[in-house]
Amino acid sequence: MSLAGLVALVSLVPIGFVVWSLIQAGPERARALIFRPRVGELLLNTGFLTILTMLACTFLGLGCALLVERTNVVGRRIWGPLLVAPLAIPAFVTSYGWVSVVPSIDGLSGSTLILTLAYFPLVYLPVAGALRTIDPAWREQARSLGMGSIRSFVSVTLPQLRPALLGGCLLVGIHVLAEFGAFQTLRFSTFTTAIYEQFQSSFASTAGNMLAIVLVGCCLILVVGEYLLSRRRTARVGAGSPRVQEPIRLGRWMAPALLALSTVVIGALVVPLSSVAYWLGLGGPAVWTSSVWSAAAATLKIGAIAALMVTVLAFPASYLAVRRRGVVSATTERISYLAGSMPSLVISLALVTVTVHYLKPIYQTQFTLLVAYLLLFLPRAMVSIRAGLAQSRVELEEASRALGKASFVTLWRVTLPLAAPGIATAASLVFLAVTTELTATLMLGPTGFRTLATRFWSLTGSIDYVAAAPYAALMIGVSVPVTFLLLQQSRRVLGR
Amino acid sequence: MFTKRHLVLVTSSITALVVLAACGSTSTPAAQGGSGSNTSNAPTASGAAPTDEEQPLDPSALVIYNAQHENLTQAWADEFSKENGGVKVQLRNGSDLEMANQIVAEGADSPADVFITENSPGMNLVEQAGLFAPVDPGTTSQIPAQYSPSTGKWVGVAARSTVFVYNTSKLTQAQLPKSLIDLADPAWKGRWAASPSGADFQAIISALYELKGADATKTWLTAMKNDAAIYKGNSTVMKAVNAGEVDGGVIYHYYWYGDQAKTKENSSNTALHFFGNQDPGAFVSVSGAGVLASSDKKELAQKFLKFLTSKKGQEIVANNVLEYPLADITSETNKALKPLSSLEAPVVDPASLNSVAVTDLMTEVGLL
Numbered sequence: 118m119s120l121a122g123l124v125a126l127v128s129l130v131p132i133g134f135v136v137w138s139l140i141q142a143g144p145e146r147a148r149a150l151i152f153r154p155r156v157g158e159l160l161l162n163t164g165f166l167t168i169l170t171m172l173a174c175t176f177l178g179l180g181c182a183l184l185v186e187r188t189n190v191v192g193r194r195i196w197g198p199l200l201v202a203p204l205a206i207p208a209f210v211t212s213y214g215w216v217s218v219v220p221s222i223d224g225l226s227g228s229t230l231i232l233t234l235a236y237f238p239l240v241y242l243p244v245a246g247a248l249r250t251i252d253p254a255w256r257e258q259a260r261s262l263g264m265g266s267i268r269s270f271v272s273v274t275l276p277q278l279r280p281a282l283l284g285g286c287l288l289v290g291i292h293v294l295a296e297f298g299a300f301q302t303l304r305f306s307t308f309t310t311a312i313y314e315q316f317q318s319s320f321a322s323t324a325g326n327m328l329a330i331v332l333v334g335c336c337l338i339l340v341v342g343e344y345l346l347s348r349r350r351t352a353r354v355g356a357g358s359p360r361v362q363e364p365i366r367l368g369r370w371m372a373p374a375l376l377a378l379s380t381v382v383i384g385a386l387v388v389p390l391s392s393v394a395y396w397l398g399l400g401g402p403a404v405w406t407s408s409v410w411s412a413a414a415a416t417l418k419i420g421a422i423a424a425l426m427v428t429v430l431a432f433p434a435s436y437l438a439v440r441r442r443g444v445v446s447a448t449t450e451r452i453s454y455l456a457g458s459m460p461s462l463v464i465s466l467a468l469v470t471v472t473v474h475y476l477k478p479i480y481q482t483q484f485t486l487l488v489a490y491l492l493l494f495l496p497r498a499m500v501s502i503r504a505g506l507a508q509s510r511v512e513l514e515e516a517s518r519a520l521g522k523a524s525f526v527t528l529w530r531v532t533l534p535l536a537a538p539g540i541a542t543a544a545s546l547v548f549l550a551v552t553t554e555l556t557a558t559l560m561l562g563p564t565g566f567r568t569l570a571t572r573f574w575s576l577t578g579s580i581d582y583v584a585a586a587p588y589a590a591l592m593i594g595v596s597v598p599v600t601f602l603l604l605q606q607s608r609r610v611l612g613r
Numbered sequence: 614m615f616t617k618r619h620l621v622l623v624t625s626s627i628t629a630l631v632v633l634a635a636c637g638s639t640s641t642p643a644a645q646g647g648s649g650s651n652t653s654n655a656p657t658a659s660g661a662a663p664t665d666e667e668q669p670l671d672p673s674a675l676v677i678y679n680a681q682h683e684n685l686t687q688a689w690a691d692e693f694s695k696e697n698g699g700v701k702v703q704l705r706n707g708s709d710l711e712m713a714n715q716i717v718a719e720g721a722d723s724p725a726d727v728f729i730t731e732n733s734p735g736m737n738l739v740e741q742a743g744l745f746a747p748v749d750p751g752t753t754s755q756i757p758a759q760y761s762p763s764t765g766k767w768v769g770v771a772a773r774s775t776v777f778v779y780n781t782s783k784l785t786q787a788q789l790p791k792s793l794i795d796l797a798d799p800a801w802k803g804r805w806a807a808s809p810s811g812a813d814f815q816a817i818i819s820a821l822y823e824l825k826g827a828d829a830t831k832t833w834l835t836a837m838k839n840d841a842a843i844y845k846g847n848s849t850v851m852k853a854v855n856a857g858e859v860d861g862g863v864i865y866h867y868y869w870y871g872d873q874a875k876t877k878e879n880s881s882n883t884a885l886h887f888f889g890n891q892d893p894g895a896f897v898s899v900s901g902a903g904v905l906a907s908s909d910k911k912e913l914a915q916k917f918l919k920f921l922t923s924k925k926g927q928e929i930v931a932n933n934v935l936e937y938p939l940a941d942i943t944s945e946t947n948k949a950l951k952p953l954s955s956l957e958a959p960v961v962d963p964a965s966l967n968s969v970a971v972t973d974l975m976t977e978v979g980l981l
Contacts, residue, residue: 319714474718
């Protein structure tokens, strides 16, 4: 229990920080800094961007998933991986790829375009997974009762897809609210950029904290909305019986379908990748300086440490959540989930403020950076481990104990091997997230600690596209294998 | 049941703590950044590769909180290290006011030994908090007196001039603004750009504030909020002017000269307009360096400042980023620049520049 409590306690840091900064500012200043025209502007910008991107991702993710999973489109086996691959390119690299070639992409439309291309796989993945596992019997029934294919899709398939669609869509929303790096090149002001500008102009200041409060409010709306909607989900009895279904014949729609899929893949993959390749070519071997390699080494190292740490801490919490559902474990999970949906910028601001004033010994240490990673990525890890545990039968553990094996022997010889895929997935997810993490690393990292992401960011800031290219290439290079490992391991975990 | 559950928890907690403890004591390779902004021959990192067992904050290293361009400070650090038997120098990079406020928040426990900025307001903030040790007189005397505060708490190390960069196909000489103040005129709506979130622009505003007072500054900023195109970063402003997205922009001189010296890809369609005439727009901003009173390496830190203001240190300024060196040196690279003495800059005491008033005003009008 103590550990679960500890996790919950640490997770409360961002929430506590919000309350503390409100009290510290006092009602007068807080009101003046929250209710001002600039905040209205940012609210409109951020709101529009979030809603538009969520809609666009839903449309794109659902459309692509239907084409790939439900029709006889040419090259189904190739489209699947290609549509997931954009997850291996961080949004701030995608924006660099586009903007350094087409400088006119900016503002709301540009940001919506780039973020949609970067995040639509978050919808595509769960929806494609759901389409594969839906028992076709329902739809066949509907068809045999004389419904047309469109009507049967709307009234039978779509409701079954709703959990996957909603989950993916809200995940996109949370990502958009937390996005920061991409906006530097896209010239678009959102809460994250405004908070960072306040940070640059006055370090941890009241004005920045007040902006953070509004952003936290936006995130809460999404998280609470998700929670309320998820309670209405239809429970699935059994896993259904997925069978190979007769795909819809596209006929003369084949060409447009292929064109649509190609457009998406070109926008999300080909443009960023070829742009990175172009700048790499322009720089030649001279850009591969030793700072590139030391940043790469630092990135891999911190990624591995964080993956190990978060996984080890997520396991007991997940174990309790699955095997001993109770008030405490449920609360722990909710709280950590809440913290995990907070933008990294808010968490970093909270940790900077707390450590500089009250926890000097861990200020600017790797420990604090790891705490930030823990807060940010624990929920992701828990989701994966839970999924793994839920699939391993509790009866096997009971049998082991019944045969007189001690608890830890059971844990070591039965539970862990059964949960291994979920644990490995969790570790890979955290590793992937840390290697491309920007804000926390920027604000909390020890002096002299530079990762691929932070170096890349400072170089693109001075529009040195050539020198930035190797960092982008390495980030993608690290992400691609991990992403595909994840895909192979579990096609369901990634989406949530 | 209870005990078993406890076992599970205890085992994993212990593992977790061991891991955490291990992390706390592990280290990171201090990335000694080579300059990335010189693509044709990027200098390689200095010195020997740091070992893996090095602490993130090497206790023997001189820690610089650096708000100057990373490649300039890195070049200084590399040369200083070479001249002083390979002494380690570590940079923490940020922007002027972020780091100044950070040092103030850190107070007496600041890990920084030296603080270097691009502009003066950040230096004043730290000075007013009483956190600087006096600079050695032998160091201050290497720089003309007007570029350092009379208090002797920090020293000027370089200077940059405010300029109006304009697109030559969009504006003729006659159409150029006579004064920075003119840009508040509705005629300029949507035609000029700046980067208000940067310390550079905020320093220009602090000069405006000092020269024209709070009300005039607020009026001007309000006009800017409504009329100017906002970009992030001076390079980006220049790029936009070059691409014809706007007619002109307020930046510092060396961004333009630097691009001209390299590929010209972001400045080929542009020219510089110096306001001159003691206009706020002719403001020359002084970069400063100071030694933290809380430093336990004051001697080394003072030595570093002496090096920055020496002939060698000032040549690095001239050759590395095309900012103006302040010591009297002659440099081939610098000959391309309009001489510092001919800029007709307004007389502003670097020590009088107030950052807090400026950021508050900018927040008030909604630029921040």
